[in-house]
Amino acid sequence: MADQMQLYEVFVRSRRGLDHKHVGSLHADDSAQALEYARDVYTRRGEGVSIWVVASRDITASQESDCESFYDPLDDKPYRHAAMYELPEGVDSL
């Protein structure tokens, strides 16, 4: 029944060489069916060359609200950014 259907997240690669990009979600009974639905719902005009479907419950996500504990230690490492290193007079680009 409909209430047993799983939620799937859909990712589409628009052409070779590009990343798969999240485009939306849909309900399906299994991943093969999710793939067929994704084709009908998200690629009616040749929007993609490849589709990924992933059961939403299999995704583990960090939260923006956890930003502090998650990313804080990274902010005190300016030496990771090229902009920290000054160039001498006469060298415009490196």
Added chain:
Amino acid sequence: MDKANVSETEERTFQARIDAEEKIEPKDWMPERYRRNLIRQISQHAHSEVIGEQPEGNWITRAPSLERKAILMAKVQDEAGHGLYLYAAAETLGVTREELIDRLHTGASKYASIFNYPSLTWADIGAIGWLVDSAAIVNQVSLQNTSYGPYARAMVRICKEESFHQRQGYNIMMTLMKGAPLQREMAQDALDRWWWPSLMMFGPHDGESAHSAQSMKWKIKRRSNDDLRQQFVDQAVQQAEAIGLVVPDPDLIWNEARGHYDFGAIDWQEFERVISGNGPCNRQRLAHHKNAHDEGAWVRKAMAAYEVKQRSKARDVA
């Protein structure tokens, strides 16, 4: 801090984010009224896409050529897809598909009242694509900047597809206007019947609109009903004139000072009558939707049974 203070702080953070043109995402804290307001608006929008398939589906088997039939089928398929994008966006707010469909069936949730008018002739398919989809685009373009992320992203996808809908409708009208006198009459008759309901699609005047002020503050809505309606009129009048159609409004006149068309008074009594359930096709539209839903029950059941069987097979092999 006590509970009231916590939610006050959260509400300030929430409003600050909106004021800074940042999007609200599903897991963010949001005021309960923002959530409810969005569920109301998005589900109403989703239902409109789906119910809107009915007046158009009515002409698929009678389209005048194979090409027109293929085009109309593609358009109606798009509408189903748009409904799905929007239901999915609404579901991120913690409501289920079943609840949304149930609210449509009980009348607790509305859909665009224009779909309660019948599509009597082939020209109506032209008028719906041209006027109804144009009106929808004017509204939806502004909603691409709505504050709720999933809704805004659904709008971007929908707007990409809508311009085909509008053009195929205008093309039907244009073709009829190049035809025999009877065909031109048919096109004019369709415009006469669909013009005013199209203007009503933008909802009550700004001063009368029940949800407008709060929705603007929360940036759920980005432009006012009257502002959007004026843009639609300015565009459509020019498009009508270009193919020889006459807009059925004796008060319509270009206002040089405003740089816009002035137009006649909208019959809000008719709007109220239709939106509250007494338009020409309200009962038929809902009955048809319920019927299709009930008749599809065995398909959903069969799919679920197939899944159970596949899983038990996989277990046996393992």
